[in-house]
Amino acid sequence: MxxxxxxxxxxxxxxxxxxxxxxxxxxxxxxxxxxxxxxxxxxxxxxxxxxxxxxxxxxxxxxxxxxxxxxxxxxxxxxxxxxxxxxxxxxxxxxxxxxxxxxxxxxxxxRVPAALAALARGARLAFGPVWITREEVGSRGTSLRWAQVQRIEVLDGSVAVRAAGRWQMWRGVASGIPNLCVFRALVEQLTAAGQGDDG
Incomplete structure (x- = not known):
């Protein structure tokens, strides 16, 4: 054959x-x-x-x-x-x-269901230089609690995070994010959950 x-x-x-x-x-x-x-x-x-x-x-x-x-x-x-x-x-x-x-x-x-299950168990998931837990998102020396995060956008090689009414730019990290589609789906769910916890 x-x-x-x-x-x-x-x-x-x-x-x-x-x-x-x-x-x-x-x-x-x-x-x-x-x-x-x-x-x-x-x-x-x-x-x-x-x-x-x-x-x-x-x-x-x-x-x-x-x-x-x-x-x-x-x-x-x-x-x-x-x-x-x-x-x-x-x-x-x-x-x-x-x-x-x-x-x-x-x-x-x-991939999202397994990622959500891992986060529920307390895992920290890395997407290149960006990481997320059930409580926080971060990159390099910066981290924010999901309750602080209003929105995350991926723009031209940077991750823009809106928190406390201001935008922060995490430059040069977006091009290094593997499975960006999975990252975006998780961010959407965790941001919504964080806002719900805050309210």
Whole structure:
């Protein structure tokens, strides 16, 4: 049996029912056509003659700026079950706005419940240089209680935190935040809970 076929069969068993398939864009057509397949619990990426398997519950997603024919674009880097990062550029597959959003949504859905459970047990979760607990959010030498935090925005490589009616900028940290989609979902819930505790 073809090793690639066997790997795909094992991936399908691991990742559950099939969802969407995305073909390469016209620019990527060639002898080794890339392919992106989304499943219930993960995805497979066939590129450069290799198949990468990614599980939503264990992967790490990072944004990265890459150079393409269209100029500088934003790519997603996902980490496969083998620990190897794979770059997904918007120009690699058709309908990038669909698959980018779907991957972020699926990773968020898969990872947030476990993260909330860990926080409830008293864990401190690190998202690159930013960390959160059930009571606080911080980066480097700064921390704030959730009851103080009114809003958090991620803007151009910085995290902007509104607390006590003023904005604080934690510069240069946003580009280092892995699983930014998960971080945003947790911030939304913890900020709302903090405001509820304060009221």
């Amino acid at each position: 073809d090793p690639s076929r066997a790997l795909l069969d094992r991936a399908k068993a691991l990742l559950g029912p099939a969802g969407a398939r995305f073909s390469p864009t016209a620019a990527r057509l060639g002898p080794t056509r890339p392919r992106l397949d989304l499943y219930e619990h993960g995805l497979t990426i066939a590129v450069a003659g290799r198949i990468h398997v990614v599980r939503y519950a264990t992967t790490e997603i990072r944004g990265r700026r890459t150079l393409s024919r269209q100029g500088i674009t934003r790519a997603q880097v996902v980490v496969g079950v083998d620990g190897e990062p794979v770059v997904l550029r918007p120009g690699d597959f058709e309908h990038p706005q669909v698959w980018c959003a779907e991957i972020r949504r699926a990773v968020t859905d898969a």
